[in-house]
Amino acid sequence: MKSLNVVSVTILLLFSAALLFLADLALGSVHIPFRHLLLLLVGGDSGNEIWANIFYHFRLPRAIAAIMVGAALGISGLQMQTLFKNPLAGPFVLGISSGASLGVALLVLASFSFGGMLIGAGLNKWMVVLAACIGAIIVFMIVLALSFRVRESMSLLIIGIMVASITGAAVGALQFFSNAQQIQIFLIWTLGSLGGLTWSTHQVFIPVVLTGISIAFVMFKPLNALLLGENYAQSLGINIKRSRILIIISTSMLAGAVTAFCGPIAFIGLAVPHITRLVINTSDHKKLLPAVAGMGVILMLICDILSQIPGREEVLPINIVTSLVGAPVVIWIIMRKKVVKNAFS
Amino acid sequence: MTKMKDILISENLSVGYGTNRKNQPIVILKDVNLNLREGELACLMGPNGIGKSTLIRTLAGLQSPLGGTVLLHGLAVHKQSRHERARQISVVLTDRVNAGNLNVYELIALGRYPFTNWIMKLDEADNQAISKAIEVTALSHILHQKLYQLSDGQLQKTMIARALAQDGKVMILDEPTAHLDLNNRVEIMRLLRNLAHNHGKSILIATHELDLALQLADKLILLLPGGKMVEGIPEDLVLNGQLDETFQMKGYNLKTGKAEFIPEKSVKVAVKAEGYTYLWTKNALERNGYEVVDVQGNFDVLINTFGNDTMPVWKVLSNESENSFHTLKDLIDYLNRL
Structure with missing residues (x-):
């Protein structure tokens, strides 16, 4: 496949992202005329209190969340695929999300048994975030420590899956001893949601994601060297240990923040790097990192738009959309082109 | 060459793997004393499993020695910073490169990493080193091909060009001709010999290509079963029988260079x-x-x-x-x- 040049890809990605961002803001159960929407976007007064309220407090933070989540998951997935030289790698496979799930499960399901004050007082959003973060970091550190011993990406992948099944079992046990209400709260969390992010959570979420992305961008030289494998990277003067730790910190921040604030969003982190490679057909992280971020934004905005059910108040949980829409797309891409095989052989 | 200068020297080097536990470290080779001169092509030979790759990794600074030192221009390799070492020693390993999406030029340019800043901006000197590496390896016609499109021979030449672009004095290669056909094997060995003799590189190759090594190497370094090491020019080692001792030839006459046949028919x-x-x-x-x-x-x-x-x-x-x-x-x- 002929790769498009850098300028046209950049313009294409930015244009699509901008268009989808507007579409995401425009769509919803309440119709806001497009002219008024643009007015609201630039800070003008649309003359309608309800529209302004919906726009500023629901649609805008939600669309920004979609942008952040898309970029974060795309970049963390790419970093994992390069670090472990495995097309199946992604934050979801290596245990971050399952760790976060266990953290939240412990909070939601176990806390009830010790007094039930949390749910009674209305589950604090920040406590969910904290629990997810702690769970994600602990599990990822375990997987990382084991990775130093096995040195083989395939073994590590299996370890990741095993860790996920251990945490899954723990979550299952917690569910067994919980009541229906707790289980429902937990289940809804696992289905993911962009709606939980408000301006107050954005104040934490956005800086964490931007820091994670910045680390990834600073790391693109070691990431490129790692394409040759660790021995070659070392022979080029790259400090392997430091690079690996920085990549892992960046990934933990990105995937951890997303899981903590939006739940375990499946599929995007794994799929976006593959879709991007189909478009720009390169392994050079200097081009790949921004492109993956852009593609993640686009895909996430599309998923958010599709999650709006026409004529109804509710939106579909984001995980249902990402998997239902995205997975067939990836299968189609993989069947059509040997992108994965070429990039990883 | 008026004076044969020693470039890379190992002194009482022991190589192997240390373990984190209380166990003894695993020594694979000990008391290795070898030297590599300026503009010399040396072949490191020995039976499978004797420790060639471990020795090569240690000489290249990719793993620490268990004892002894490796001196490069008189300075201990393992005490230098990664960065300095990378500017002086480049390697071609047997590791698979999982980056089929890179093209030939991009891979060669990766050789300039020790010289570039974090955004990898290539300056005049970098571009010159890359062009020279491309010219010497005659790869200019496939620069924009992706790695997955290359034949094994082309891929190996690209890896050599990458090591060349790194522009160190010393190049260390682990079995650079494995899996190649005869034409490519000869071509690669001649290329390496040219780099040593005409471009001032000191090249050490671990190889099993006895026939080519005998004809093209300036020096053979033999690792004998039992851990003994012998150095010399190929012809001396053939005549004094030390090559026979190393490989314990069965049915192959080194002195004639032919397989030996036992007449089965009494005709x-x-x-x-x-x-x-x-x-x-x-x-x-x-x-x-x-x-x-x-x-x-x-x-x-x-x-x-x-x-x-x-x-x-x-x-x-x-x-x-x-x-x-x-x-x-x-x-x-x-x-x-x-």
């Missing part, structure tokens, strides 16, 4: 021929278990040849008749039927 054949015709007729007969003897002595069958080397005709005189053959295959078939 003595004399051949009247010259040049290549004689050489290959003898080869065919010996390979099929016939003993080839001198025409002056006793023989059971006499083969006469006519024509020239490109179109020889073989004639066999027996009791009753005279038979002519235009191919060695027909000749052998006939002899087998006798």
Whole structure:
């Protein structure tokens, strides 16, 4: 496949992202005329209190969340695929999300048994975030420590899956001893949601994601060297240990923040790097990192738009959309082109 | 070259793997004392599993020695910073490169990493080193091909070009000709020899290519079973039998460079021929278990040849008749039927 040049890809990605961002803001159960929407976007007064309220407090933070989540998951997935030289790698496979799930499960399901004050007082959003973060970091550190011993990406992948099944079992046990209400709260969390992010959570979420992305961008030289494998990277003067730790910190921040604030969003982190490679057909992280971020934004905005059910108040949980829409797309891409095989052989 | 300067020296080097536990470290080779001179192509040889790769990794600074030192220009390799080391030693390893999406130029440019800043901006010197590496390896016609499109030979040349772009004094290669066909093996070895002799590189290769090493290497470094190490020019090592000791040849005569055949049939054949015709007729007969003897002595069958080397005709005189053959295959078939 002929790769498009850098300028046209950049313009294409930015244009699509901008268009989808507007579409995401425009769509919803309440119709806001497009002219008024643009007015609201630039800070003008649309003359309608309800529209302004919906726009500023629901649609805008939600669309920004979609942008952040898309970029974060795309970049963390790419970093994992390069670090472990495995097309199946992604934050979801290596245990971050399952760790976060266990953290939240412990909070939601176990806390009830010790007094039930949390749910009674209305589950604090920040406590969910904290629990997810702690769970994600602990599990990822375990997987990382084991990775130093096995040195083989395939073994590590299996370890990741095993860790996920251990945490899954723990979550299952917690569910067994919980009541229906707790289980429902937990289940809804696992289905993911962009709606939980408000301006107050954005104040934490956005800086964490931007820091994670910045680390990834600073790391693109070691990431490129790692394409040759660790021995070659070392022979080029790259400090392997430091690079690996920085990549892992960046990934933990990105995937951890997303899981903590939006739940375990499946599929995007794994799929976006593959879709991007189909478009720009390169392994050079200097081009790949921004492109993956852009593609993640686009895909996430599309998923958010599709999650709006026409004529109804509710939106579909984001995980249902990402998997239902995205997975067939990836299968189609993989069947059509040997992108994965070429990039990883 | 007026003065042969030592570039890379190992002193009482022990290599192997340390363990984190209380166990003893695993020593694979010890007391390795070798040197690599400026502009020299040296081949490190030894049977499988003797520790060539471990030694190479240690010499290149990719793993720490268990004891002793490696000196590069008189400075300890393992005490230098990663960065300095990368500017002086480059490697070609047997590791698979999982980056099929890179093109040839991008891969070669990766060799400039020790010289670039974090955004990898290539300056004049970088571009010059890359162009020179491309020119010497004659890769300019495939620069924009992706790695997954390359043949094994092209890929190996690209990896060598990458090491060359890194522009250190020393290049260390682990089995650079493995999995290549004869043409590519010869081409790669000649390329490396050219780099050593005409571009001032000091090159150390771990290899099993005995035939090529004997003809092209300036020096052989042999790792003998039992951990002994011998250094010398190829011819000396052939004549004093140390190559035999290293490889414990079975059925291969190093001094003639040919496989040895034990005559299975008790038929003595004399051949009247010259040049290549004689050489290959003898080869065919010996390979099929016939003993080839001198025409002056006793023989059971006499083969006469006519024509020239490109179109020889073989004639066999027996009791009753005279038979002519235009191919060695027909000749052998006939002899087998006798």
